[in-house]
Amino acid sequence: MAEPLHCLIVGGGPAGLTAAIYLARFHLDILVVDDGKGRAESIPCTHNHAGYPDGISGKELVRLMREQAQRYGARIERDYVTRLDQTENGFCATWGSGSVETKTVLLATGVKNRRPPMDEELHDEALQRGLIRYCPICDGFEVTDKNVGVIGSDSRGVAEAIFLRSYTPHVTLIAPDTALKVTEEDKLRLKDAGIECVDGPAQAVAISDKCIVVDTAEGHYTFDSVYPALGSDTHTQLAEQLGARLSEQGCIGVDARQRTSVPGLYAAGDVVIGLDQISHAMGEGGVAATTIRNDLAKEQPLLR
Template sequence: MEDCIIIGGGPAGLTAALYLARFLRRVTVFDAGAGRARMIPKTHNLGPFPDGISGKELLDRMRAHAELYGARIENATVEAVQKQGDLFRVTADRRTETARFVIFASGVVNHRPPLSASDHDRGVAQGLIRYCPVCDAYEIRDKRVAVLGNGAHGLAEARFVRDYSPTVTLIPPEGIPARARDGIGALDAPMKGLALTDSQVVVTLEDGQTHHFDTLYVALGTSAHSELAGSLGVGLGDAGCIIGDAKLKTSIDGVYAIGDITDGLDQIAHAMGQAAVAATAIHNALPGTPRE
């Protein structure tokens, strides 16, 4: 039996695994391999990597670090979580394991623009498609930027990016032309199509016009991977994110949530801090003697 099973192998889950392993606790991470962090071409706001580090390299390093201290990390998708008394039964790839505590670090999925999967992934790798201005708006200084998003969220993201570039254009996805405001441009016809060249994003309008941008920020929102938590009765917020207290404990005893699955700043550094808090709280709550 495990002291803790962690669902999700992103920065939050791997940090929690590292802490628990160094607390001499038995910990297993189930990683479906679909996290957003792995697609980051290079992050520059996470120390100590002044030259930046790719999401893949970061995760590979974090995984090796946790395994060095005894964490078990499995490439598997969790299918069910059940509470039985004071314990939890977690089924992943048709194999069931038991744990005293569960941490949900399952993250969220981005709502993508209308591009094929291959074009989308190429665009992200080249910096043509971006999702996080807090992460990388510094890299688009003075470039021609489009923001694909509707409502308050799209406008807020465009305003944020406007601090870095004088040329920002808001593109609503629902076919209604946006209104120029606050130094943010707007297209005068609905968007018809989206394409990528080797170095630009090309937006085609229904009236035949084309517009070229150096990068496109996608502000279409996310969906939380919280279905399993919800099936346990864990409290969820309006956007499906898991609600936790100051120590990231949810409404169900023994269940914690960390990282982007919680309602907060979607940043690697923030997720890692949450992981440290939750892992320490679990260690302090666990009975008995840690593994030898």
């Protein structure tokens, strides 16, 4: 039987590929399994990732990282891992076209943004054109002084609207369902910030050359960009299969070195609570890879 891998990385985004580069350069036998649906690849252009003064698309960044990992011997397979089980020597991972034994696993499975109710093809076009945006930390600068809508309610929508108010005075908060669900304190904060509030339900119904129109119970609203503040779904299923501890926020719980509560299982990137930023995910990928190498070396000091 083949020797088990040193590490299986599930997820080929910035966190997983950074770890792959590190681990391959540690001369370890690794495999990356990625389903090709990572959030990073949908980013039209990021301008706050250091080293790219003119910006870089998420797709191009991931392509370059993948190429770099493969240059040092990392293998990358396009598939979706459906099951993860513990074995006597580590773990067994299963996906559509096969399975593998591995001593350690790094989960870099990320999250998925909850989308506003609109046609998928229309949504993707709007995203590529900057009419829909998901990260005000990443691209708030790009909406400076523009007319911006935030689809959201409760504390999440309020926080995003107030954050964007530091970039533009033209911010409207729209309830996704019926009436806005905000506290009296939040109502006062929104009023003091000059943020218009609109009851829903809200639906992005049309895009034109330069704007996006949101249809609400109170009429049509036209914006330069819309931010859906609807939360996200964290891909923790594999961690849950192994009984790993989850945080109160529903992310995979890790220590300062990216170890989960299950020995040999690590996690990095957006699946671990953090900033949901490319650079932050990369940092966690580097920490996780170094921890994996050092933990393996405790049992096998000469890994090569």
